[in-house]
Amino acid sequence: YEIAYAAALTGLRALFSSKHLGINVASDTILVSAYTGVNGGLVIVSVDDIHPWSSQNAEDTRYYARLAKIPCLEPTSPSEARKVVKYAFEISEELQLPVMVRYTEKLADTYELVEVEPIDKHAKLREAEFRPDPERYVMIAPHTRKNHPILNSKNKKAEELFNDCIFNEVIGPEEAEIGIVACGVAFQYVMEAIEKLNIGSKVRILKLVTTHPIPKKLVKEFLKSVKKVLVVEEIEPIIETEIKAIAQEENYTHPIYGRRSGHIPREYELTPDTIMKALADILTINGKNFDTKINIPPRIPHLCAGCPHRISYLAIKQALKELGVRGIIVGDRGCYNQGVHPPLRAIDTCIAMGASIGMACGFYHAGVKEPIIAVIGDSTFFHAGIPPLIDAVMHKANITIVVLDNSITAMTGHQPCPTTGRTAVGDQAPVMRPERIAEAIGVSYIRVVGTSDFHELVRILKEAIRTKGVSLVVIRSPCALELVRGGKISRKYVIDYSRCIECETCMRVTGCPAIIQEDDKIVINAYECTGCGLCKAICPVNAIEEAKVIS
Structure with a gap:
């Protein structure tokens, strides 16, 4: 992050991309960089593995945007993500702040055709120039105290911009039985759930892309048009909590549902089924089966053959x-x-x-x-x-x-x-x-x-x-x-069944996926074997030998 940040101080545009664990590592500099601000656009792309599928924790990096007091944007689709990143660079330079673009694993794994626009030639031809300004860039306590009010004023300006942001969108009838505030890819789940339940006439939706600072004016207007609210976000009830605070300020007494109310689970990725169950509960829709889970045999992850x-x-x-x-x-x-x-x-x-x-x-x-x-x-x-x-x-x-x-x-x-x-x-x-x-x-x-x-x-x-x-x-x-x-496999191994005692040590001890059972005997799959020699080394009767021919 420090490399991208320094480049942005010189007036160039820079982008730092990481999953949520990398944001943890970079957080020290991220939090301080908000106080100095930037000159060229600086975009932080954070991909949160919120289920999680391949991480050691489930985390919502939107908390970091709030800690750092930097804008946070959540695109709802790949095509919108491309546009949102461009917008993020623009407001980063307008506010002179780093901007976080946050999405989750499901959106990261999604493909979509996008319309490509011409590259900003002016931005591309910029030359790096750093102009020393110790009171801005040397973050000792006296300078931090001076920069803190400036940072707060930038956040206020960001909120004003977000009230009119083209990516935020209200969909549905002018007045509705229920309003849904949806962020990120969860917006797609909401649209699918509404279609499957056939309740489009009852629902008004606020697609919220600018999730920090939350556009209060837009939210207040939305609350006035609905009788109850469901907040759909991944994974922490951050927007739900902020909307409840706004509702209290506005004396909005209608119920607000979400993760805090228990209608949306506190753990794991959302699905359209999750949203349908919540809506059916809130709107008292009976006789629907929302469990479309497919039973898939569990697979234990393993190290590759020859690892x-x-x-x-x-x-x-x-x-x-x-x-x-x-x-x-x-x-x-x-x-x-x-x-x-x-x-x-x-x-x-x-x-x-x-x-x-x-x-x-x-x-x-x-x-x-x-x-x-x-x-x-x-x-x-x-x-x-x-x-x-x-x-x-x-x-x-x-x-x-x-x-x-x-x-x-x-x-x-x-x-x-x-x-x-x-x-x-x-x-x-x-x-x-x-x-x-x-x-x-x-x-x-x-x-x-x-x-x-x-x-x-x-x-x-x-x-x-x-x-x-x-x-x-x-x-x-x-x-x-x-x-x-690299085509560097020079040997493979086979089993000499005249010496094999069928102890299965080669398979049971190593767990190598190249060693399998076929027709009641152990076989080394010639296509999978990489010739590491481990099975030969641990065979108690020396029944594994190097293949004489490799084709």
Whole structure:
């Protein structure tokens, strides 16, 4: 965020995009940047995984817009999102404030044809220029006190703009039995629910795109035209709470429903069914079945065939077993958090990016006697693992840190990271190594090892665990998907059934998706196998061998 923010201070336009967890990380600078304001447009795109489908918490980043006192916009469709982002840049420059464009996972996964307008040539040809202004940009307390009233006045101006914003829209009859205030993609669910219930003549809708500051004048006029109100938003009752406050100011005594009233669930994504149930309850519509759920067989997420993390986890567990201890394995964020699932069951905690090393320190200083192992990926290590590593060395924590280095940010789409050797646009970049950072910090025991020799990996891990103080093992092995995509698979494995005792160790212990059961026997799927060799290493009777021919 700081890069985009600095660019906006020079008069250029910049956009920072993140899911809600990234907003948490950037929040310190976001909150202060509102006080300095910006010169070029600065747009913060926040995508909230509010169900959540692939995050460690369900969060509503609209709270950050309120904390920072910056405008927040919620588009209702992909085509509207394109227009809203353009509008966000415009009002960012008019107000000299960062502007948040917030939407949820469902909208992020939606496709729609959009009409593309010509690029603003004037904005594109701007030249960066920073004009020093210490009272504005040096955020010490006296300057903050001076800028605070300015920030408040900008919010007041934003509210005035939003009262007439073209994206806010009132739909339906002039007077209605019920009014619905809908934000974001929930507006689409509302429209579908109204159509299915055939109640269009009874409903007046306020499509609210500008959700902070809330356009009070527009809301007051809407309240006067309806007898009761349902507020539909994801996921916290933020707009509902603000509308109730406005209603109290206006002596509006009709009921206001939503999440606080219990008509909309407090958890999970909304669906048209959810809205239909709420409307049927409020309007006393009987005889409707709103449960259209489809029973889908559950699928347990797993690591890919040949994933080096599988080998690493089994090696860690084997090392602890041979040492005769259970140990605590503190996980981190990345593909490797899938190690929690059976049959691996390889991590005991997984909280936030970089938390593994800090939590390992906490377990040690709390007095835990058994071995403590922090597992962290290479990109996560560079993102948030270095400060807690410094703390571990400084305060003499007795922990082992295992860096799973596959030289890519695999979980989120194979973006490059400091160990990759290239930038996001494909330019060559220096390759950074976790072990060099650890050496500079003062870690005394450092080993770098691959995954091709399972037993050697177990030996090194045992040695690291026995070492007093901070020990660090970098397990460097490329992501299996990178090998497949690069055509670098040079071997595969097959089962020699003349030696196989059908113990199923290869399948039950590894959980490798390339090893399957067909016609009452275990088979290694030649299309899935990437030749990692783990199954061969753990087979108790040496019944797995390298295939003689690869086609």
